Amino acid sequence: SQTIHQWPATLVQPVGSPLSLECTVEGTSNPNLYWYRQAAGRGLQLLFYSVGIGQISSEVPQNLSASRPQDRQFILSSKKLLLSDSGFYLCAWQDASPGAGEKLFFGSGTQLSVL
Amino acid sequence: QKEVEQNSGPLSVPEGAIASLNCTYSDRGSQSFFWYRQYSGKSPELIMSIYSNGDKEDGRFTAQLNKASQYVSLLIRDSQPSDSATYLCAVPKTSYDKVIFGPGTSLSVIP
Numbered sequence: 623s624q625t626i627h628q629w630p631a632t633l634v635q636p637v638g639s640p641l642s643l644e645c646t647v648e649g650t651s652n653p654n655l656y657w658y659r660q661a662a663g664r665g666l667q668l669l670f671y672s673v674g675i676g677q678i679s680s681e682v683p684q685n686l687s688a689s690r691p692q693d694r695q696f697i698l699s700s701k702k703l704l705l706s707d708s709g710f711y712l713c714a715w716q717d718a719s720p721g722a723g724e725k726l727f728f729g730s731g732t733q734l735s736v737l
Numbered sequence: 738q739k740e741v742e743q744n745s746g747p748l749s750v751p752e753g754a755i756a757s758l759n760c761t762y763s764d765r766g767s768q769s770f771f772w773y774r775q776y777s778g779k780s781p782e783l784i785m786s787i788y789s790n791g792d793k794e795d796g797r798f799t800a801q802l803n804k805a806s807q808y809v810s811l812l813i814r815d816s817q818p819s820d821s822a823t824y825l826c827a828v829p830k831t832s833y834d835k836v837i838f839g840p841g842t843s844l845s846v847i848p
Contacts, residue, residue, distance in 0.1 A: 658838070664840065665841050710778075714836075724769045725771060725786055728781050733778075
């Protein structure tokens, strides 16, 4: 069965510090991968979307970046965090096989607080 | 117009009642529609998917889709306090394109 791992669960970082969040998927090949951010009490904002290694679609201009160095690894980064980067970060995977149904499955999330 | 919209909450229903959650979407090319449940501090959990016009039932949950009206709904029958959560409507823009979420509707089931 497929599983998705996301870490860390909680992170407190000072303004201006770098960020690296990692997500890995097991039990599937060639998944589509997503990063979403959820501000407190708000909906999910799509940040990045990837259909393959090195293929990243950026949805929102910001100081964040994403990389996909391996098929089942998706990394969210920042060189300098802003206060507005605080939020709940969610990684998700999607089976890209025809007929799989386009469902997204989420990791457990990272609660990031920038102070 | 936002891509995916949901009825504003919070929505409160008594235990045992039917909760009705609504969602509209803007892209006529969308073919798949999902409802997720999210408890506070947790990640979203898929509870229903629907691909064809009409109703789809799964236990106490019924999803209804009307592509002509660009409308999808979720009914929760015999609501339980454990159903208290935020419900998110999710729609891929087109087939296997990025998945966009609505803002969510917070549901409280009062014992």
